[in-house]
Amino acid sequence: MSKVILELNSVTIRFGGLTAVDNVNMKIEQGTIRALIGPNGAGKSTIFNLITGIYPPSAGEISFLGARISDLKPHAITEMGIARTFQNIRLFDEMTVLDNVKIGQHCRTKTGFLGSIIRGPSVKAEEKAITEASMEALKLMELEHKADELAMNLPYGEQRRLEIARALATNPKLILLDEPAAGMNPQEKMTLVAMIRKIQSRGLTIFLVEHDMKFVMNLSDRIAVLDYGRKIAAGSPAEIQRDPAVIAAYLGKEVV
Numbered sequence: 001m002s003k004v005i006l007e008l009n010s011v012t013i014r015f016g017g018l019t020a021v022d023n024v025n026m027k028i029e030q031g032t033i034r035a036l037i038g039p040n041g042a043g044k045s046t047i048f049n050l051i052t053g054i055y056p057p058s059a060g061e062i063s064f065l066g067a068r069i070s071d072l073k074p075h076a077i078t079e080m081g082i083a084r085t086f087q088n089i090r091l092f093d094e095m096t097v098l099d100n101v102k103i104g105q106h107c108r109t110k111t112g113f114l115g116s117i118i119r120g121p122s123v124k125a126e127e128k129a130i131t132e133a134s135m136e137a138l139k140l141m142e143l144e145h146k147a148d149e150l151a152m153n154l155p156y157g158e159q160r161r162l163e164i165a166r167a168l169a170t171n172p173k174l175i176l177l178d179e180p181a182a183g184m185n186p187q188e189k190m191t192l193v194a195m196i197r198k199i200q201s202r203g204l205t206i207f208l209v210e211h212d213m214k215f216v217m218n219l220s221d222r223i224a225v226l227d228y229g230r231k232i233a234a235g236s237p238a239e240i241q242r243d244p245a246v247i248a249a250y251l252g253k254e255v256v
């Protein structure tokens with residue numbers, strides 16, 4: 001059996017009277033594609049916020065490659081090798097595609113973005129490494145030929161891929177994708193499926209939240225299902241599609 005990269009152990013978070021994530025256990029194996037699905041408000045994005053250190057859990061713990069991360073700050077978690085994208089596009093529209101990727105890395109380098117403007121020799125070497133890593137990430141998402149274009153001039157599907165490139169440039173071992181296919185047309189979704197597989201083939205682990213069932217069923221090795229903060233099912237796409245609790249949670253909607 002392969003190595004566990006991420007483990008959630010009885011993770012709970014309460015916001016006032018609301019238990020948004022309720023005693024969730026999960027183990028994700030390295031190199032796999034895991035999806036997290038569930039109705040609106042089930043707690044999916046909150047789980048990503050817990051993993052990336054935006055919120056500390058009210059109870060339980062999260063570990064990454066065997067080390068406890070649930071009391072670390074977001075930047076420390078990024079440095080350990082977890083990157084993410086967000087549900088809504090968060091690009092700098094009037095910056096180039098390349099700069100949008102580079103800025104993601106400047107947040108974690110010693111000099112930072114301002115330091116790169118006041119250039120010293122070590123800063124220049126760091127800048128070169130950042131540019132190289134950024135171009136490599138753009139290449140993986142097949143956007144290297146658009147490096148000098150403004151982000152706002154990219155079609156929607158490419159803007160979403162650019163966000164993934166930005167996350168990849170931080171050299172993560174695990175990447176969390178929050179609704180990566182949202183708003184994409186069928187062609188853009190097919191391209192994205194192929195690219196996520198390519199990322200997986202480089203040895204990365206992918207954990208994604210997604211509402212598009214066809215996309216999820218097509219791509220995932222395993223799926224976990226949340227409803228009202230609780231994990232109600234986990235299994236292969238075939239197992240999830242015939243799980244009575246999942247069908248009930250999605251009542252009126254088809255689990256493709």
Ligand SMILES: Nc1ncnc2c1ncn2[C@@H]1O[C@H](COP(=O)(O)OP(=O)(O)OP(=O)(O)O)[C@@H](O)[C@H]1O
Nearest residue numbers: 015018020038039040041042043044045046047087
């Ligand atoms: N910071 C917060 N303060 C208070 N309540 C919150 C906070 N963050 C999330 N919640 C609540 O926690 C619950 C879970 O929200 P979450 O955004 O994780 O759901 P989701 O499954 O990602 O939904 P969707 O599919 O609509 O994005 C919701 O009831 C939400 O209102």
